[in-house]
Amino acid sequence: MSATATADGVAARLAEVRNRIAQAERDASRPPGSVRLIAVAKTFAADAIRPVIAAGQRVFGENRVQEAAAKWPALREESGPLELHLVGPLQSNKAREAVALFDVIHTIDRERIAAAVAAEMARQKKQLRLLVQVNTGAEPQKAGVLPGAVDAFVARCRDAYGLAIDGLMCIPPVDDVPAPHFALLNTLAGRLGLASLSMGMSGDFETAIRLGATDVRVGSAIFGERNYGTEPAPS
Numbered sequence: 001m002s003a004t005a006t007a008d009g010v011a012a013r014l015a016e017v018r019n020r021i022a023q024a025e026r027d028a029s030r031p032p033g034s035v036r037l038i039a040v041a042k043t044f045a046a047d048a049i050r051p052v053i054a055a056g057q058r059v060f061g062e063n064r065v066q067e068a069a070a071k072w073p074a075l076r077e078e079s080g081p082l083e084l085h086l087v088g089p090l091q092s093n094k095a096r097e098a099v100a101l102f103d104v105i106h107t108i109d110r111e112r113i114a115a116a117v118a119a120e121m122a123r124q125k126k127q128l129r130l131l132v133q134v135n136t137g138a139e140p141q142k143a144g145v146l147p148g149a150v151d152a153f154v155a156r157c158r159d160a161y162g163l164a165i166d167g168l169m170c171i172p173p174v175d176d177v178p179a180p181h182f183a184l185l186n187t188l189a190g191r192l193g194l195a196s197l198s199m200g201m202s203g204d205f206e207t208a209i210r211l212g213a214t215d216v217r218v219g220s221a222i223f224g225e226r227n228y229g230t231e232p233a234p235s
């Protein structure tokens, strides 16, 4: 396949995803443009990302700080204003780099991370939009605050660290029907008066939009299947 054909393919997939989001907004009687599309570019090299930027996409997600640091400074340089979201786990020793690189972090889930991000935002004089990841399935191996601990954690972020949490994020268990997890996240955010709900991926973003998603994180439906064989080591 020629480079042009590949670029056309990715532009067509992006347009298709945008159309499906618009349709889901209409179906849910939500205002057009009320859902933000985050194009999750993890594992894809700059050459695969450029055609998506050229097709007008300005909001991207990555799940590893190191991978993002290797790709995005140059892409930002050549592309003008872009919004970059961290949707994967953050270690406190990467907070400095993460605050420098990203505009939004979806994965605040421990007091240590809240403290490190607060300190770095003050040091770098940079305000990020922050979401708390919720482990809606209470999976032992999964990151995120347990549903029963979310209210106290959000209050602690505000009171101890001065962090204004803007919303909640979840990744439902792979083997579960996602809708109840999205509904739970919506209930938790509503109770706390939080504006943003980051939920829904390639396989279920329409369901998430029906249940109130404001930020959908879509990777493979735009970029194609990921090749994990070439995935960089965890950061």
Ligand SMILES: *Cc1c(COP(=O)(O)O)cnc(C)c1O
Binding pocket: 040, 042, 063, 087, 088, 171, 201, 202, 203, 217, 218, 219, 220, 221
């Ligand atoms: C990879 C990833 C996505 C995108 O997944 P797709 O199924 O490819 O759309 C969304 N959210 C997070 C946290 C991810 O790591």
